[in-house]
Amino acid sequence: MNKIVLIDGNSIANRAFYALPPLSNSAGMQTNAVYGFTTMLLRLLEEEQPTHFLVAFDAGKATFRHQDYKEYKGHRMKTPPELSEQFPLLRELLDGLSISRFELEGYEADDIIGTISRLAESQKWQVLIVTGDKDMLQLASNQVTIALTRKGISEMERYGPAEIQEKYGLAPKQIIDLKGLMGDASDNIPGIPGVGEKTALKLLHEYGSVEEVLTHADSLKGKLKERVTEHAEDARMSKDLATIFREVPVELKLEDMSYGGYDQGAARELFRKLEFKSLLERLGDAGDDAGSPQEVESLQLVRADVEGSEQLESALERVQAVHLEVIGENPHEAEVIGIALDTGDAVYTAAFDWLKQSEQAASLRQWLADAEKPKHIYDSHKAIVALHWHGLSLEGVAVDVLLAGYLLDPTQGDDTLSGLSQRYGTGWLASDEEVFGKGAKFKVPDEAITANHLARKARAVLKLAPVLKEKLEADGMRSLLEDVEMPLTRTLSRMETTGFKVDKAGLVAYGQELTAQLDTIVKDIYAQAGEEFNLNSPKQLGEILFEKLGLPVVKKTKTGYSTDAEVLDKLAPHHEIVSQIVHYRQLAKLQSTYIEGLVKEIREKTGKIHTYYRQTIAATGRLSSQFPNLQNIPIRMEEGRKIRKVFVPSEPGWQVLAADYSQIELRVLAHISGDPRLKEAFIHDMDIHTKTAMDVFGVHADEVDANMRRQAKAVNFGIVYGISDYGLSQNLNITRKEAAQFIEQYFAVFEGVKQFMTDIVKQARKDGYVSTLLHRRRYLPEIKASNFNQRSFAERTAMNTPIQGTAADIIKLAMVQMEEKLREEGLRSRMLLQVHDELVFEVPEEELGIMKQLVPQVMEQAIELDVPLKADVSYGQNWYEAK
DNA sequence: AAAGTCACG
DNA sequence: ACGTACGTGACTTTA
Numbered sequence: 001m002n003k004i005v006l007i008d009g010n011s012i013a014n015r016a017f018y019a020l021p022p023l024s025n026s027a028g029m030q031t032n033a034v035y036g037f038t039t040m041l042l043r044l045l046e047e048e049q050p051t052h053f054l055v056a057f058d059a060g061k062a063t064f065r066h067q068d069y070k071e072y073k074g075h076r077m078k079t080p081p082e083l084s085e086q087f088p089l090l091r092e093l094l095d096g097l098s099i100s101r102f103e104l105e106g107y108e109a110d111d112i113i114g115t116i117s118r119l120a121e122s123q124k125w126q127v128l129i130v131t132g133d134k135d136m137l138q139l140a141s142n143q144v145t146i147a148l149t150r151k152g153i154s155e156m157e158r159y160g161p162a163e164i165q166e167k168y169g170l171a172p173k174q175i176i177d178l179k180g181l182m183g184d185a186s187d188n189i190p191g192i193p194g195v196g197e198k199t200a201l202k203l204l205h206e207y208g209s210v211e212e213v214l215t216h217a218d219s220l221k222g223k224l225k226e227r228v229t230e231h232a233e234d235a236r237m238s239k240d241l242a243t244i245f246r247e248v249p250v251e252l253k254l255e256d257m258s259y260g261g262y263d264q265g266a267a268r269e270l271f272r273k274l275e276f277k278s279l280l281e282r283l284g285d286a287g288d289d290a291g292s293p294q295e296v297e298s299l300q301l302v303r304a305d306v307e308g309s310e311q312l313e314s315a316l317e318r319v320q321a322v323h324l325e326v327i328g329e330n331p332h333e334a335e336v337i338g339i340a341l342d343t344g345d346a347v348y349t350a351a352f353d354w355l356k357q358s359e360q361a362a363s364l365r366q367w368l369a370d371a372e373k374p375k376h377i378y379d380s381h382k383a384i385v386a387l388h389w390h391g392l393s394l395e396g397v398a399v400d401v402l403l404a405g406y407l408l409d410p411t412q413g414d415d416t417l418s419g420l421s422q423r424y425g426t427g428w429l430a431s432d433e434e435v436f437g438k439g440a441k442f443k444v445p446d447e448a449i450t451a452n453h454l455a456r457k458a459r460a461v462l463k464l465a466p467v468l469k470e471k472l473e474a475d476g477m478r479s480l481l482e483d484v485e486m487p488l489t490r491t492l493s494r495m496e497t498t499g500f501k502v503d504k505a506g507l508v509a510y511g512q513e514l515t516a517q518l519d520t521i522v523k524d525i526y527a528q529a530g531e532e533f534n535l536n537s538p539k540q541l542g543e544i545l546f547e548k549l550g551l552p553v554v555k556k557t558k559t560g561y562s563t564d565a566e567v568l569d570k571l572a573p574h575h576e577i578v579s580q581i582v583h584y585r586q587l588a589k590l591q592s593t594y595i596e597g598l599v600k601e602i603r604e605k606t607g608k609i610h611t612y613y614r615q616t617i618a619a620t621g622r623l624s625s626q627f628p629n630l631q632n633i634p635i636r637m638e639e640g641r642k643i644r645k646v647f648v649p650s651e652p653g654w655q656v657l658a659a660d661y662s663q664i665e666l667r668v669l670a671h672i673s674g675d676p677r678l679k680e681a682f683i684h685d686m687d688i689h690t691k692t693a694m695d696v697f698g699v700h701a702d703e704v705d706a707n708m709r710r711q712a713k714a715v716n717f718g719i720v721y722g723i724s725d726y727g728l729s730q731n732l733n734i735t736r737k738e739a740a741q742f743i744e745q746y747f748a749v750f751e752g753v754k755q756f757m758t759d760i761v762k763q764a765r766k767d768g769y770v771s772t773l774l775h776r777r778r779y780l781p782e783i784k785a786s787n788f789n790q791r792s793f794a795e796r797t798a799m800n801t802p803i804q805g806t807a808a809d810i811i812k813l814a815m816v817q818m819e820e821k822l823r824e825e826g827l828r829s830r831m832l833l834q835v836h837d838e839l840v841f842e843v844p845e846e847e848l849g850i851m852k853q854l855v856p857q858v859m860e861q862a863i864e865l866d867v868p869l870k871a872d873v874s875y876g877q878n879w880y881e882a883k
Numbered sequence: 884a885a886a887g888t889c890a891c892g
Numbered sequence: 893a894c895g896t897a898c899g900t901g902a903c904t905t906t907a
Contacts, residue, residue: 632891727897836892
């Protein structure tokens with residue numbers, strides 16, 4: 001069957017113009033409307049596969065409508081020149097892509113489209129009209145669908161008669177009556193004053209048409225009756241104006257609109273001229289056509305939920321890759337919309353509802369949950385968590401290509417499936433952004449399009465898995481993936497779905513205390529400032545401090561005065577207000593992030609907070625925590641630390657148990673550097689900062705005062721961070737010279753550490769990367785930069801990453817082993833959190849004895865180093881007490 | 884969306 | 893001479 005796509009050229013160009021940033025070519029000519037138009041064209045060509053295609057434009061200023069009503073479109077703003085000068089380009093583009101276009105003096109694009117759609121309908125063609133103009137809905141029929149752009153242009157909503165009925169309760173024809181009653185300010189169509197969409201719909205639902213409404217004007221009440229009677233003529237005229245004229249003398253024949261694809265060479269030349277880089281890439285510039293979207297391999301696609309559940313059942317044993325489409329960032333509240341399974345021969349797709357509920361999907365659900373059925377996947381973590389909340393489980397992950405990609409290069413920018421496919425050359429895959437849109441424009445497209453995209457994702461996973469696995473093997477990270485990261489995914493999922501019980505009332509009560517305190521402080525600050533201002537605005541605060549009160553400017557930011565804690569600290573002696581501001585900042589932080597923020601994250605049903613750990617974010621191999629971040633709950637200041645009191649066990653009589661590694665990073669450093677003195681210190685389990693002070697200052701233990709220990713501690717931090725005299729001087733508030741001396745003294749004593757630092761930088765320069773104990777890698781291309789800053793940064797990173805990363809490796813090992821132990825021993829205790837060097841559990845009373853012995857033991861024995869690892873354990877009624 | 888700030892290890 | 897300590901996430905204001 002023939003299918004024609006009709007585009008309302010002016011409408012779409014307008015939308016694109018206003019929706020997109022003002023992109024321009026090197027000649028300074030704005031091209032955003034053409035660009036937006038082009039991406040839409042390409043998408044329609046690909047997704048609709050039309051046999052015919054036409055773009056209609058408005059022509060001339062006056063149309064037949066102006067003869068009836070001079071003010072028609074009277075108030076409309078002039079088309080800005082930045083847009084009107086894009087129309088010639090647009091025409092050129094359409095010609096270049098062999099897409100027919102049409103315009104006719106005296107008629108608008110919608111009249112042309114109305115006429116052509118009528119002709120196409122009479123030939124029993126399928127018609128898709130693309131526009132931003134709701135008036136066009138009047139053309140909808142069984143054969144004619146209207147795609148309305150929403151907000152931008154990437155999002156389209158399709159309307160047939162059924163959708164119009166659903167949305168307005170009207171037949172397509174009645175759209176004209178709707179407009180007749182309510183008018184249209186943008187076209188300067190009056191309608192009946194005071195009648196908006198609500199009233200108009202009510203009237204139409206009752207009487208059906210403008211004429212009938214007018215006939216029954218007498219039975220209306222009050223003001224409405226008055227208005228309808230008075231403006232009857234306006235209504236009739238408005239309806240006329242809104243009626244699309246479907247008898248335009250279009251000399252073009254339907255056959256003239258046939259579309260048979262475009263010439264790639266011509267398109268390339270056009271895109272080059274217009275400087276559409278991303279579109280050129282899609283075409284595969286530089287003569288490389290392999291990855292262009294027009295030439296993707298065809299897939300044998302079976303919609304298991306609608307046509308082939310039996311086929312799938314018999315194919316299940318051969319499925320190699322699975323893709324679950326999870327919508328949303330937070331898997332604890334995410335929607336799963338569909339699944340795709342790839343055997344290598346065919347891809348089977350299904351809507352999630354079917355997977356979740358259909359009897360036909362029972363064997364598929366079993367297969368998903370079967371640890372003995374290996375399956376490749378992208379982001380098993382997200383899938384496992386999202387599925388959990390729907391009562392489904394996923395086991396038997398063979399290769400998680402997201403994890404594999406992360407290990408191969410944790411700092412690569414784009415770790416989406418599409419990005420990985422491109423990087424590893426396994427074929428072109430549309431990005432989710434292209435298919436779904438992003439931000440406010442995000443929308444799940446039609447089922448067919450979605451199924452296709454999901455299928456292609458499953459295929460992308462299938463192709464990537466062996467490639468990435470081989471690379472991992474070559475780089476010595478197969479075990480890191482299979483024995484650490486993938487098992488950890490399951491452990492994390494369990495921790496997250498278990499969640500941490502929170503005393504909501506306690507949180508709210510503390511919030512009220514803070515509100516009262518904040519109130520007082522704010523008033524005080526305003527009084528001292530002599531005016532009220534937005535304390536949360538660094539800009540306004542800066543004006544008060546540095547202009548009104550004349551305090552010295554310590555530091556500037558890109559945009560103005562700096563007012564951060566360090567600056568305020570220096571300003572404190574100058575004015576009383578400063579310490580108040582510091583206090584305000586502290587409490588405001590608690591209130592917004594840790595009271596209000598956390599309250600929002602408590603699940604109604606369970607009274608728990610479920611964080612989501614991200615396993616593929618940190619460049620060093622650490623985890624990160626989101627929604628909410630439970631790795632940065634206050635502890636350093638007592639006021640903040642109190643927050644931890646609301647984190648309680650989920651069962652009565654249970655306790656919170658926490659165990660943290662003592663000095664794990666310096667112990668790791670002792671191990672990998674082999675420095676004898678550092679090793680010695682840990683073998684004798686000495687206080688490392690005191691020991692450092694003794695060695696650096698050359699004094700006895702009893703001669704180390706608090707200040708010396710503090711300075712030594714800062715030096716140790718500096719060592720771990722990749723030391724620089726400048727950084728240390730900043731931290732200790734001393735001169736760079738003094739800092740440099742400290743460092744020199746340190747290196748004189750800890751020669752092994754010094755050696756390690758120089759070696760690791762050399763190695764990074766030679767190999768281009770540094771590694772952790774478990775062979776985790778981080779590439780540091782900037783280690784060769786000529787820019788001092790870039791290079792220095794890379795050098796510090798080279799020193800820090802093996803330390804921080806190895807510590808991350810170790811606690812990951814401990815977590816996996818801990819989970820195993822709990823299962824083996826049949827313990828009911830549950831692991832809840834990881835905070836980089838700390839694990840938190842909830843423990844039944846009767847397991848307290850075993851757990852306070854077992855947890856540190858597992859942590860300490862997770863791996864054997866040249867120095868002992870040490871973990872301290874504590875427990876209490878809540879997280880605060882476990883200190 | 885970026886910048887500034889601050890919470891944690 | 894150069895001028896930053898390493899790694900994260902959340903909130904608020906502002907452009």
